[in-house]
Amino acid sequence: MTTLVLHRGSLRANPYERWLADHGEKLVLLGSAQQLALFGEELPTGAPYLHAEVLDDYDTGPHVLERAAELVEEFGVTDVVACQEFDIERAAALRERYGLPGQRPDSARVYRDKWEMKQAAVRAGIPVADHTLLGSAADLEAFADRHGFPVVLKPRKGVLSIGVAVLRTREELRRRLREVELLAPDGTPQWLAETFVEGSMCHIDGTVLDGRITTLWPSQYQYALADFRDRKGRVDMALDVADPLARRLVAFGERVLEAFGGPEHFAFHIEVFHTTGGDLVLCEAASRAGGAGVRDVQRVLFGFDPMEYPVRRQLGLPVSAVERRDPDRLAGQLLFTKRPGVLRALPDPAALPPGVVKYTTYAEVGQSVPDATHSGDFLAAFVVTGADRAETEARIRVAETWFLAGLDMA
Secondary structure: OEEEEEEOOOOOOOOHHHHOOOOOOEEEEEEEHHHHHHOOOOOOOOOOEEEEEEEOOOOOOOHHHHHHHHHHHHHOOOEEEEOOHHHHHHHHHHHHHHOOOOOOHHHHHHHHOHHHHHHHHHHOOOOEOOEEEOOOHHHHHHHHHHHOOOEEEEEOOOOOOOOOEEEOOHHHHHHHHHHOOOEOOOOOEOEEEEEOOOEEEEEEEEEEEOOEEEEEEEEEEOOOOOOOOOOOOEEEEEOOOOOHHHHHHHHHHHHHHHHHOOOOOEEEEEEEEEEOOOOEEEEEEEOOOOOOOHHHHHHHHHOOOOOHHHHHHHOOOOOOOOOOOOOOOEEEEEEEEOOOEEEEEOOOHHHOOOOEEEEEEOOOOOOEEOOOOOOOOEEEEEEEEEOOHHHHHHHHHHHHHHHHHHOEEO
């Protein structure tokens, strides 16, 4: 029995060999050369890995799926594991092609293709922003004429806020049109426009195991996701158990999951606008764990990695007893995206402020740091815990002050 792992990101953060130590199967890994270099990691060798390789152009290259198919056939693969957004549809296509268990293309597409996602939401009566699929520049101009500005332009299958633009004037709209190709080479529309929703952004995260929701809890971003070149700390915190908004978001998340479906075992990340008028409007949903430090926050809230448990259950392995419950304590994350310059100093990690349970830096002193290229391109990240939201936020602000005071960039 052999499992193919499609992987993008840090292998240290996804220790498949430890997650599946009691599996008794062999692993075959196909990953991204750029990501391996970015995290300064080496390909795994030795048991339980039968084979490991990386490819260039992993995110968008059409050759990646065919290479994965070759590995399925060469090694007699019986399961395919995929935890990152770029791999969800690839894995589903392989399972369909070879009759393997797990998520299939129909549910993968709903969570991956923002056009299909919004159509599924509309059919279920779930509120979404007014939107359109763009077949031409005239379609975007007409949408702006109907709805006014700002207009949000986003890739149909985008990730990490890459390519998302909030267009506030006709000049910005036309300039952006000169920068993007609205159609794929085969003529398929690959961009959407939607109206700008005033309000804050919340997200609902959790897991489905054995076909039922086992954990689900909402958090609220204190920043704009698409503005990843801001220089302040980006704060994201779980909501208090007694907060009425938390209960509304729990019910909203249940409604989205019921409408979109999914495999027997998966993590989910659902982004929801809380409008200035108090309404809840779906932004996007994904059938994988949230990025950045969302996984770490979920570990604090519920005691396990939301990526690990669905993988284990997919492969028929047991997990510790999990019951859907309110979190015992709260947590949040503090993120700093990269800013250009030479990193001359970082604060002393031996003097971390109270409540910090994880502190990670993504550059070394003396290194020339480029500007952030997407919303997950971090200079530093913190996970902070507290008895409630107020204490968590107070501790986050202390950590923010501590970090900025010790940061020195030329």
